[in-house]
Amino acid sequence: MAIIMQEPALMEFLARDFAQVADDFTITRVEEDLLEVRLNVEDRHLRPGGTVSGPSMFALADVAVYLAILSRLGPVALAVTTNCSIDFMRKPAAGRALVAQARLLKLGRVLAVGDVLIRSEGESAPVARAGLTYSIPPAR
Template sequence: MSTADLAAFFREAFPGDEGPPHDDVIEIRQGWARLKFDPVARNLRPGNLVSGPTQMGLADRAAYAVILAHIGPVAMAVTSNLNFSFLRGVQFRTLHADARLLKLGRRLATVDVQLWQDEPDNLVGQSTVTYALPGG
């Protein structure tokens, strides 16, 4: 799927979603996707930092995006496990997620997601996400 295909799928599958905009997938390559997220006030925690649930949601969305980019619009691919490491406080500015497909099997897909700000080597979080795939 292309970035436009993913945006159209997200709009259709999540019509009432008040989360990130559906054009947040900015690049897709073989086994890899990059998402961009611009936080708003409701994404903050005390200290003017982006909240943990927001970061985990972005990691999950990035994993979903890279998987769908490779298997097509499968709405019922679902998160079965998500491990997240908070590496440093996330400032109230653009946050990126790079998702790398580690394994795409018949029943499970595993993705490494790195969250960063400013430059790709300024990591603020890392996640390993596993998705259960339907019909495997």
């Protein structure tokens, strides 16, 4: 299945439908088998000790898979997360953005399954890995 939405259209969709979090993320790459998105880390994303919080990493993984789905299906605002498992593997580097690479393992009519690796910007070792399942609403 070909890419339907590229970075500008995806960012416009986020700004319009998810304005409360749109500024937190920057899409850096959209390919048929990979979507890369950056969490623009601010103080509100940090936990005591200066590291990025688990909920912020979860949000990054969730948004990455959501955008990967939209890139292939178009603007389906009502697609929702039905399952997520996240493994926190190491502490993110202080003072750096996080970058998520999302891959869709399955994109069906009803369910989408994705895998995400999250790294500190400029680092090769992942800080977290997540697997997510999304429910896709029926076409109208």
